[in-house]
Amino acid sequence: MTKTIAKYNDFGDCTPQTAKIVDIRSLTDNTKLFELQFTDSQLNERFTYKPGQFVLLSVFGVGEVPISIASSPHKKGLFQLGIRMVGNVTTKIHQLKKGDLVGIRGPYGNGFPVEENKGKDLLFVAGGIGYLPLRSAFREAVAKKADFGKIFILYGDRCPTDVLFAEEKDEYKQQKEIIFHQTVDRDDDRCWDGNIGVVTTLFPFIKDEIDPANTVAMICGPPIMYKFVVMELEKLKIKPENIYLSLERKMQCGVGKCCHCGIGDKFVCLDGPVFSLEEIQGLLEAL
Amino acid sequence: MYSKIILQKDLPKLVDELVNDHIVVAPTKAKNVPTFSEVRSSEEVEFSILFNEKLPMIPLKKIFLPSQQTVFKYSLSEGVTESCEELAARVAEKKILVFGASPCDITGVNVLNRIFHEYYTDALFSQIRDRTVIIGMNCLDHCYENCFCETMHSNDPKSGYDIMLTPISKTKLIAVPNSDKGKALLRTHGEIFQEVTTKDHQAYLKALEQKRLNFKSEFPVEGLASEIEDNFESSVWEEFTKKCLFCGSCTFVCPTCYCFSTKDNLSIDLKTGERIRDWDSCYYPEFALVAGGHNFREHQSQRFRYRYLHKFVDIPRRYNLEGCVGCGRCITYCPANIDVRDVLKMIRGVSN
């Protein structure tokens, strides 16, 4: 399958657009959800994106990092970025306040193929902060439930305090089309009453319900997670062309110039970040 | 006939005319290092470099992708204050003229030009490139022992320059235009040039024939990409990794290495600043290191190998271009005596 890269806007390549932080919500100790709006109001109308696409966020004076868009594309006029404190830029943005300015380039990348897989069962496997981009993808499917089969969500975190949007769990559990399972790697404080273990320990719960011929899987999580999740999906006999992985790499330019995100002849920023397993199986250094 | 003849002794005169309405960039020997830099008169030009004494250490890419460049400016209270496009327009206000680019360097710029226009146009690169006239100086033989341009098909670029100067005798060169800009330039400076006689033309053809005979390919590049891929796990990478100092010199002097990183420089007022982009090197450990600590090329051997994969596998596949022009600079300037040709030969040796 040859993929054409869709260019989603004409916002310019090197210079960010100025955006204002309009709201900040704390999700966990180290993760906040920032709601942003461009200062040029026309841009807010034109800013459209797909779940799984990312922006390059500039914190002026510190630098720029790629961040997946966490909000649902249907929300017009503003968008959200869920940001965990891991490096200089993400630590600095945690110190910013409502009304402060940041820079935004993008959206870049291809996003998750949700629309493209109508009629299928969808299996989402998320690890850690990877839950945010996947959440925007599965919420799109949940919003149009009738168009899809079953929606499986497997979500793993390191520890209970890292769990994102814990309150939404009940909402998912009430809907029979949604099969939601959650786990944490460790529970040192003994405050978790669910499954304990890495995300692959959730597969036994769903394995009998999976129809491999009609299931499309989408994965997003820390780099070490992929190999193990792919092994589980292969055990379930889901075909490589139906397994989509959102890959993380260092990014500087976001537009196929700086080479930091290269995997073989692909650029994660341009050709990804979402790749089918089929596409990357032959790529050296991909997983 | 559009082509013209210029006497070698008149080249300085030409440069002195060109500096009037161009920023002229030519080979110089500032601080004793052969390099390309802006010249204000012919006296600063090192003409011996032009006649193939040596390639300038830093290739022509530095004109279009400077080692450090401002991408945009901002203030903390207003956000972006000057965009990349605005800066680019300012940088390229005056016409730039490159005098004496070697064919392999022109090919190198062509590679970058393609990459910086593919899909997203890089405003900084493209504005500078569009405003630049390139006068090439043809090579009729390998310029030194590290040159393997014939192998990499880089010594006869079909485009990417406006005039090519080819020596046809000890005293004469033929100036062959390759664009409208080139033709216009020959017209504007018509007094310095002479018409091409039948004898000159024959001498030119002879020079080209000599060029064809002089250049020799050292190894076939056909099949190189898949052979390297097949030897992805070869112990040869490890052997060279042990020798390599990971200084990055080979990447900085390379005409087709273009990786960069960005960083923010905040002014001392702490209120305004600029985003800078700097040349980077895939040989440095931070190159594939993400916030959070995961390094996608953690081992030195992965970093050593990547440069070869990128040049000889990935660029050819993605852009249908050679990712190396065979200029030999990485060989000349490697403190550990690593020769790209040896690496390739040894990697291929394993598969034979």
Ligand code: SF4
């Ligand atoms: S890899 Fe070496 S020989 Fe090839 S273009 Fe770069 S510097 Fe020149």
Ligand code: SF4
């Ligand atoms: S110049 Fe030589 S020693 Fe330095 S990084 Fe390149 S190959 Fe290694």
Ligand code: FES
């Ligand atoms: S981030 Fe620069 S090439 Fe992808």
